[in-house]
Amino acid sequence: MHLYLPIAGNSVNVFLMIGLGGLVGFLSGLFGVGGGFLMTPLLMMYGIPPTVAAASDSNQIVAASASGCYTHYRAKTIDVRMGVLMLVGGIAGGTVGVQLIKLLRRLGEADFAITVVYVLMLGGIGSYMFFESLIALRGRPSRAAAPRSPMYRRMVGALPFKVYFPRSKVTITALMPLLLGTLVGTLAAIMGVGGGFIMVPIMIYLLRMPMHVVVGTSLFQILFTCINVTVLQAHFNHSVDFVLALLLLIGSVVGAQIGIRIGRRLRADQLKILMAVLVLGVMVKMLLGLLLRPEFLVAYKGGH
Amino acid sequence: MRQVRLAAIALAIFAVFAIWPQHAATQIAGATGDLMVVPERVEIDLAYNGANIEVGAEVPAGYEAAVRLMSRPERLELKKLGKRAGLLWMGAGTVTFENLPVVYQVLSTAPLANLGTPVLRAQWMLGYESLIPDHTPGADLRGDLVGLKEHGGLFALREGALVRRGKSASLVAPAAEPPQRLRGTFRLPASAPAGDYSVDLIGFKDQRAVHLASATLHIEHAGAVRIVRRLALDHGLTYGAAASLIAIVVGLLTGVLFRSKSNEGH
Numbered sequence: 001m002h003l004y005l006p007i008a009g010n011s012v013n014v015f016l017m018i019g020l021g022g023l024v025g026f027l028s029g030l031f032g033v034g035g036g037f038l039m040t041p042l043l044m045m046y047g048i049p050p051t052v053a054a055a056s057d058s059n060q061i062v063a064a065s066a067s068g069c070y071t072h073y074r075a076k077t078i079d080v081r082m083g084v085l086m087l088v089g090g091i092a093g094g095t096v097g098v099q100l101i102k103l104l105r106r107l108g109e110a111d112f113a114i115t116v117v118y119v120l121m122l123g124g125i126g127s128y129m130f131f132e133s134l135i136a137l138r139g140r141p142s143r144a145a146a147p148r149s150p151m152y153r154r155m156v157g158a159l160p161f162k163v164y165f166p167r168s169k170v171t172i173t174a175l176m177p178l179l180l181g182t183l184v185g186t187l188a189a190i191m192g193v194g195g196g197f198i199m200v201p202i203m204i205y206l207l208r209m210p211m212h213v214v215v216g217t218s219l220f221q222i223l224f225t226c227i228n229v230t231v232l233q234a235h236f237n238h239s240v241d242f243v244l245a246l247l248l249l250i251g252s253v254v255g256a257q258i259g260i261r262i263g264r265r266l267r268a269d270q271l272k273i274l275m276a277v278l279v280l281g282v283m284v285k286m287l288l289g290l291l292l293r294p295e296f297l298v299a300y301k302g303g304h
Numbered sequence: 305m306r307q308v309r310l311a312a313i314a315l316a317i318f319a320v321f322a323i324w325p326q327h328a329a330t331q332i333a334g335a336t337g338d339l340m341v342v343p344e345r346v347e348i349d350l351a352y353n354g355a356n357i358e359v360g361a362e363v364p365a366g367y368e369a370a371v372r373l374m375s376r377p378e379r380l381e382l383k384k385l386g387k388r389a390g391l392l393w394m395g396a397g398t399v400t401f402e403n404l405p406v407v408y409q410v411l412s413t414a415p416l417a418n419l420g421t422p423v424l425r426a427q428w429m430l431g432y433e434s435l436i437p438d439h440t441p442g443a444d445l446r447g448d449l450v451g452l453k454e455h456g457g458l459f460a461l462r463e464g465a466l467v468r469r470g471k472s473a474s475l476v477a478p479a480a481e482p483p484q485r486l487r488g489t490f491r492l493p494a495s496a497p498a499g500d501y502s503v504d505l506i507g508f509k510d511q512r513a514v515h516l517a518s519a520t521l522h523i524e525h526a527g528a529v530r531i532v533r534r535l536a537l538d539h540g541l542t543y544g545a546a547a548s549l550i551a552i553v554v555g556l557l558t559g560v561l562f563r564s565k566s567n568e569g570h
Contacts, residue, residue, distance in 0.1 A: 002353040004494060006525070006532040011353040011494035047456060047495060059547050066555025067562075074563060115394055227548045234544025238537050242547045243350070249551055253558035290392040296448040296455070298382040298399060 007241035008052045014247060016046075021251025025064040028252065029259025031275045032068075032215035032222075033196035036061065037282055039248070048244065050300060055233035056244040058226045063249035064256040065223040071260050072216030079167035079213050083220040085174055086181035086199070090225060093185020100186065115290065121187075122283035125201045130276035136269040168209040168217075180206060181221075188225075196222055197279055204272070211268035215260075337483070337516025338362040339371070339505040344519070347526035348498060354457075355523075357490040359411065359503065361466070363516060365481035367507040368419050370412035370430055371466055373490050373521065375501050377403040382452075384445065399442040401449065407458050407496045408435060411466040411488035419508040428506050428513055431461065457493035465489070498523045 002011045020042060024035035036057050043053035072078045104114070159173035184199050196218055203214040234240040263271060340360040363369045379402055386396030412419065416431050426434040436446045453459035466488040501521040507514045525533055535543045 002351070002494075004348060004350050004352040004529055006529040007536055009495055009497060059551055062548050063551035063555040063558075066552045067559045068555075070556050070559030071563065074559075115392070227552075230548045230551075231541065231544040234536065234547060235540040238540050240536065240544055240547055242532065242536075242543070242550075245547060245551065249554055253555050256555075257558060257562040290394060292393070294385050294393055296452045297385045298445050298448045298452055299385060299395075300452075301381060301383045301398070 003243065003247065005048070005052075005241045005244045007239065008048045008056070008244055010047050010049075012046065012048075012244065012247070017244070017247035018251040021060060021064075021248035022255035023251075024248075025067075025252030025255025026259040026262075027255075027278065028061070028064045028196075028219070028222075029068050029256035029261075030215075030263045031197070031259075031271070031278065032200055032218035033275075033278075035064070035196075035252075037197065043244075048241075049239075051237060051239040052241050052244070055230070055237065055239040056241045056248070058229040058233065059240050059242065059245035060248035060252055061222060061226040062230060063245075064252035065219045065226065067253040068219040068256045068260055069216070069223050071257065072219060075212075075216070076167070077212045077216035078220045079165055079209065079217045080220065081163070082165050082168055082177050082203075082207070082209070083217045085177040086184075086217075087221050087224050089178040089181025089183075090185035090188070090221060091228070093182035094188060094225075095185075096182070097186035097188065115286070119283055119286050119290070121198075122279055122286070125198070126276050126279035126283055128205075128276075129201060129272055130280060133269045133273035133276060137273065165209075168207070168213050170208055172207065176207060197275070197282070200275060201279075211271055212264070215263060215271075337364065337369075337505050337507055339503065339517035339519050341503050341519045341521055344521060346492075346521070346523045348523065348529055349527040350529060352494060352529070354494040354496070355492045357492060357521060359466075359486075359488050359490065361486040361488075361505050361517070362483045363486060363505070363507045364483050364509075367484070367509050368413045369466060369486055369505060369507050369516070370410055370416070370419060370428075371486075371488060371503060371505050372428070372430060373407070373409045373501055373503045374405040374429075375407040375497065375499055377405050380404045380406075382449070399445055401436060401442050402440070404435060407492065407501065408453075409460040409490050409492075410462065411490065412461075412463050413466045413468070413486065415463045416461065420511055420513055424508075424511065424513050428504075428515070430506070432459070456495055457491065458496060460491070462488070492523075496523065498525050 001014045003014050004011045020039065024039045027033060027038065028035050036054070039057045039060075040050070040053045043057065044050050048056075069078065101114075156172065156176065159175050161174040162171055163174045164171045180202050184202065187198055199221065200214055200218050203209045203217065204211065209217065230240055266274070338361065342358045342360070343355075346355045346357075357373070359371050361369060361371060379400060381398055381400045383395050384397045384399045385393055388394055388396065410416070410430055412430075416425060419425065419430070422431075422433065425431050426437065429435065432446060432450050436443050436449065442449070450459055466486050469485040469487045501523065503519045503521055504515060505517045507516045
């Protein structure tokens with residue numbers, strides 16, 4: 001059964017799109033990531049124009065993250081205070097990132113530099129999470145659980161505006177989530193992805209938040225970021241295909257709920273190692289895309 | 305002075321005669337044909353998944369023929385992929401093709417190479433070389449562009465897919481050999497854009513060509529597709545806000561539904 005997408009200008013298999021939405025929603029519920037890094041390339045492979053794929057994906061993430069946020073809110077696993085600070089930083093960082101990417105593109109080698117940095121960063125974060133969780137699963141104390149180095153503690157301790165975050169049970173300077181949010185927002189704008197899977201490791205390792213609060217807080221932040229992107233894309237680029245988003249979100253809201261339920265049954269280290277596998281998988285996929293000769297030496301412009 | 309004028313006239317007459325036979329050799333006087341496109345109008349609604357466009361043609365006896373369907377030519381800018389640092393395949397600038405149709409398909413009774421010379425085929429825009437000639441920008445990426453377009457079903461050269469359906473019963477010229485009936489099908493993918501497409505029937509005989517008939521195929525948006533497009537294009541901000549709101553409501557409802565199901569389970 002096929003349905004024509006008015007803005008994408010192509011038709012899609014209804015069940016395939018719902019299934020795709022379900023898969024990405026599942027990952028979203030399990031790990032607190034938006035899933036844009038997975039969904040957008042899959043939609044492009046299906047023949048959806050890149051700009052429409054990215055914008056409509058943002059629209060469906062709104063539904064999946066709203067669904068996940070509700071469940072996390074009821075379970076009291078969203079640190080709203082932390083989330084708002086990171087969101088403010090993220091929006092500021094996104095604005096900076098958009099300007100930065102314009103500047104880098106003018107300089108010429110931006111695409112090359114960005115892609116290489118992205119692959120290295122994913123590889124680094126993924127490998128660190130994987131081995132750290134593996135050690136913890138084997139019963140040894142993990143480095144994340146161990147106290148931070150004196151220099152790191154001194155640096156963080158010297159910063160002003162200390163705030164207690166009761167939901168995360170940490171006392172840190174309000175500047176940390178704000179600055180880290182800005183950093184992720186900038187990176188996300190440059191890379192063209194939501195940044196969930198950069199944000200999650202940062203919350204675990206630098207802000208030292210509990211894993212289940214990390215997932216809920218990440219979804220909270222993603223919800224507002226994606227609302228912003230959807231409205232802006234619809235207004236300026238006319239690239240949101242609501243019919244496509246609707247098909248995807250039917251699957252993703254259900255998938256997100258299943259992901260959350262399975263996530264609750266897993267230990268934090270099990271969740272982390274799965275997240276590490278996902279991040280490394282994305283890195284390998286990107287690396288293969290860079291190393292293997294493409295089928296055609298021309299491609300449609302736009303998108304991520 | 306008079307001698308100069310006479311020499312100029314003689315040169316002009318010579319030039320006309322030198323050029324004229326070459327041009328005339330590509331044309332066939334008096335040949336007529338007929339072309340029918342079914343359906344002539346295609347409506348893109350929510351259930352649309354591409355369309356089969358049947359063409360029926362009538363050409364004089366002894367002719368080979370080609371039917372060319374194409375959208376209006378426009379400018380296309382693509383990302384060029386190249387190897388960077390001798391290792392990584394990624395974006396390496398852009399390439400622009402001027403006057404390239406989004407959709408270009410040809411059905412023919414025989415391989416295009418057998419129908420006429422490359423010059424003749426170029427004149428009638430038959431074959432990819434005629435769309436992107438060698439001297440134009442991006443010609444070195446012609447194969448990749450065609451591959452990309454064929455992959456999406458927008459470009460197609462189907463040589464031999466215009467098949468003969470026996471002799472026509474036409475009584476227009478009973479003494480002469482009756483015309484041939486031809487039939488073929490264009491497969492338009494769902495991604496073919498709305499607009500007017502030109503369909504042309506070209507006949508070939510003895511390395512000469514003639515335009516026999518033409519028709520127009522109209523593709524337009526209809527029903528819910530038209531309404532959604534109008535909303536998205538004319539009221540982008542409201543459309544975006546509504547799309548977000550609906551997504552939030554669906555997300556929250558699913559959350560509530562799953563919560564109540566989960567409570568029932570306990």
